[in-house]
Amino acid sequence: MQNKALVWKLxxxxxxxxxxxxxxxxxxxxxxxxxxxxxxxxxxxxxxxxFRVTENVAEIPTAVMGEAGEGGPIIAILGEYDAxxxxxxxxxxxxxxxxxxxxxxxxxxxxxLGSAAxxxxxxxxxxxxxxxxxxxVRYYGCPAEEGGAAKSFMARAGAFDGVDVAISWHPxxxxxxxxxxxxxxxxxxxxxxxxxxxxxASPHLGRSALDAVELMNVGVQFLREHVPQxxxxxxxxxxxxxxxxxxxxxxxxxxxxIRSRDVHGMFELNERVKRVAEGAALMTDTxxxxxxxxxxxxxxxxxxxxxAMQRNFEALxxxxxxxxxxxxxxEIQATLSAEEIASDYRRAGVKPNNPKPLSDFIIPLxxxxxxxxxxxxxxxxxxxxxxxxxxxxxxxxxxxxxSWQLTAQGKMPAAHKGLTHVAKIMAATAVDxxxxxxxxxxxxxxxFEQTSETPYxxxxxxxxxxxxxxxxxxx
Numbered sequence: 517m518q519n520k521a522l523v524w525k526l527x528x529x530x531x532x533x534x535x536x537x538x539x540x541x542x543x544x545x546x547x548x549x550x551x552x553x554x555x556x557x558x559x560x561x562x563x564x565x566x567f568r569v570t571e572n573v574a575e576i577p578t579a580v581m582g583e584a585g586e587g588g589p590i591i592a593i594l595g596e597y598d599a600x601x602x603x604x605x606x607x608x609x610x611x612x613x614x615x616x617x618x619x620x621x622x623x624x625x626x627x628x629l630g631s632a633a634x635x636x637x638x639x640x641x642x643x644x645x646x647x648x649x650x651x652x653v654r655y656y657g658c659p660a661e662e663g664g665a666a667k668s669f670m671a672r673a674g675a676f677d678g679v680d681v682a683i684s685w686h687p688x689x690x691x692x693x694x695x696x697x698x699x700x701x702x703x704x705x706x707x708x709x710x711x712x713x714x715x716x717a718s719p720h721l722g723r724s725a726l727d728a729v730e731l732m733n734v735g736v737q738f739l740r741e742h743v744p745q746x747x748x749x750x751x752x753x754x755x756x757x758x759x760x761x762x763x764x765x766x767x768x769x770x771x772x773x774i775r776s777r778d779v780h781g782m783f784e785l786n787e788r789v790k791r792v793a794e795g796a797a798l799m800t801d802t803x804x805x806x807x808x809x810x811x812x813x814x815x816x817x818x819x820x821x822x823x824a825m826q827r828n829f830e831a832l833x834x835x836x837x838x839x840x841x842x843x844x845x846x847e848i849q850a851t852l853s854a855e856e857i858a859s860d861y862r863r864a865g866v867k868p869n870n871p872k873p874l875s876d877f878i879i880p881l882x883x884x885x886x887x888x889x890x891x892x893x894x895x896x897x898x899x900x901x902x903x904x905x906x907x908x909x910x911x912x913x914x915x916x917x918x919s920w921q922l923t924a925q926g927k928m929p930a931a932h933k934g935l936t937h938v939a940k941i942m943a944a945t946a947v948d949x950x951x952x953x954x955x956x957x958x959x960x961x962x963x964f965e966q967t968s969e970t971p972y973x974x975x976x977x978x979x980x981x982x983x984x985x986x987x988x989x990x991x
């Protein structure tokens with residue numbers, strides 16, 4: 517426990533500056549591949565803390581990596597800082613109150629995610645220096661988790677080559693080792709091209725691209741009955757062909773998100789959706805071009821790493837929330853439905869016993885909840901290297917992901933306490949790996965057993981490049 521006490525003390529020594537970093541990033545919400553100000557903040561902090569900094573990781577200008585230490589195993593701690601559109605919200609206000617500006621907001625808590633991860637990396641850097649042990653820590657600042665699959669592109673480019681273990685976390689309502697459940701996911705665009713004409717005088721000369729999109733949507737709707745139950749298919753219109761109903765639409769486009777329980781099932785489902793699109797083009801005498809925007813793999817778990825992280829949860833205990841934290845969380849819960857709160861407990865696999873608005877219990881490792889599964893590009897990292905993640909509460913129980921309520925809580929004292937707490941969990945888990953050769957061997961053996969027969973295959977085709985967005989002129 518002496519090693520843990522030291523690294524926890526080092527986390528506490530830096531908590532204020534990293535809470536301030538989190539708040540600054542909260543105040544400059546930037547979406548998929550536009551995180552230029554946020555990455556600048558993270559890069560400046562890495563340099564301030566004495567890391568060796570690599571910018572433009574995998575030729576992504578909003579990705580950064582900082583390294584410290586020499587020799588030994590390499591521990592990666594993964595951070596994020598991208599926001600979401602349409603989730604602007606004033607801090608500490610328990611009713612919808614968007615801020616002036618572009619409408620973006622940190623409705624998934626990635627301002628906290630990146631700052632806590634770098635706090636853990638900083639404490640580990642200083643622990644390595646004080647202990648004199650060989651080992652290296654890397655902080656990876658990763659953009660575009662929300663739909664941009666930056667870590668998938670980074671994995672494909674070899675950014676994680678040589679790393680022994682990856683550790684990350686996500687803001688949550690619960691204390692738990694994150695279950696390795698996620699859906700592989702492809703975002704695929706379908707561009708239909710037809711022929712315009714006068715919709716009244718010469719409709720027979722037109723070939724409607726909009727009709728093709730609508731027929732594709734109908735076809736996929738019927739397809740949904742005949743896919744595995746845990747698959748998901750969603751769509752959004754990119755281009756409906758214009759606003760003039762008296763012109764046959766010559767162009768139209770639709771984006772699909774295609775999800776499956778594992779990457780191999782996703783590849784199969786991708787092909788089925790493509791055939792629906794090709795059929796729609798045949799029926800309307802149009803042409804279709806298909807383009808993959810991004811894709812992520814499903815998560816792989818690592819039992820020895822998960823057990824090590826669970827031991828650190830049990831040793832550290834729960835986040836020390838106070839009465840003011842509980843009072844504001846209760847205000848947030850008052851904006852939620854009973855079903856939203858109950859759903860949070862069902863997902864975690866626990867029944868509320870004398871429930872409080874903020875979690876005061878640790879979920880046992882083998883608790884099985886009701887699967888409510890999304891997707892993450894951490895999945896691709898987990899195929900390349902052994903990976904473990906934590907959930908630590910920074911929000912009221914029942915807070916939906918991607919909501920104004922989550923944005924409202926992102927700068928509150930409770931969120932700062934969760935940020936500090938999870939940095940201790942991640943740093944302590946890294947210390948375990950660096951000081952226990954048997955644990956590291958078990959971690960690597962478990963990963964090899966999972967991937968030896970089905971090696972990693974990046975789900976993004978080699979010719980697809982990250983959809984880099986231009987740096988704003990104002991920067």
